[in-house]
Amino acid sequence: MNFNAAHLHIMLNHFPIVGVFAGTGLLTLWLLWRKEGIAVAGLWTLVGSGLSAVPVYILGNEAEDVVENMPGITHAAIERHQEAALWVLIGLLVLAVLSAWILWRRRAGRVPRGPILAVWVLALVASGITAWAAELGGEIHHPEIRPGWMPPAGTEKGAPAGEEGTTLTAPGVRLPASAESRSA
Numbered sequence: 001m002n003f004n005a006a007h008l009h010i011m012l013n014h015f016p017i018v019g020v021f022a023g024t025g026l027l028t029l030w031l032l033w034r035k036e037g038i039a040v041a042g043l044w045t046l047v048g049s050g051l052s053a054v055p056v057y058i059l060g061n062e063a064e065d066v067v068e069n070m071p072g073i074t075h076a077a078i079e080r081h082q083e084a085a086l087w088v089l090i091g092l093l094v095l096a097v098l099s100a101w102i103l104w105r106r107r108a109g110r111v112p113r114g115p116i117l118a119v120w121v122l123a124l125v126a127s128g129i130t131a132w133a134a135e136l137g138g139e140i141h142h143p144e145i146r147p148g149w150m151p152p153a154g155t156e157k158g159a160p161a162g163e164e165g166t167t168l169t170a171p172g173v174r175l176p177a178s179a180e181s182r183s184a
Contacts, residue, residue: 005062013056013137016092019049020130023095024123027116039111043099046123050096057089060137067141077140084133091126095119 026042029035060082067073102115 004066005059006066009056009059009063012052012059013134015052016049016056016088017130017134019045019052020092020095020123020127023049023099024120024127027120027123030116031120036111039116040103040106043103043111043116043119046092046095046099046119047103048096050092050094050099053089053092057085060085070141073140077136081133081136081140084129084136088126088130088133091122091129095122095126098122 023042023045026038026045030039030042064078064082068075068078098115098119102111102119105112105115
């Protein structure tokens with residue numbers, strides 16, 4: 001296994017993504033049911049999501065060095081993802097700080113409704129930005145999700161060509177010799 005910054009980035013990037021969606025979902029449930037425990041769980045989830053975004057962003061910068069010269073990878077795709085990821089980092093850190101502040105204030109009594117509503121609105125926005133950044137990240141190395149992608153000639157719509165176990169690559173992408181021999 002080739003364990004590098006790109007691998008770690010791909011593994012860990014799910015934490016802030018799932019965290020912001022889960023935290024937003026929990027705060028939405030709090031709005032519906034008015035159970036303080038759900039709000040607290042949502043706030044802690046947003047704190048964790050914000051904290052997890054820091055190593056993901058740092059590893060993303062290092063992952064660029066690993067993949068930037070690979071066939072089929074464009075610098076423009078990396079830059080678009082990197083710019084969006086910076087907005088995600090900022091948004092999730094703001095959510096983490098606000099959520100932690102609300103949790104700290106909670107020690108003096110009930111969870112304040114107004115600030116939680118503000119965090120919920122910001123979490124909705126951050127969820128959208130996070131989804132956008134994730135999409136842009138996928139486009140870096142997944143040609144099948146890029147606009148205008150067409151399945152390789154000789155295949156059914158989206159179905160792999162050849163016999164079971166063969167490997168398809170994006171046009172112009174060559175597999176290492178060991179992988180080519182496995183797919184032949």
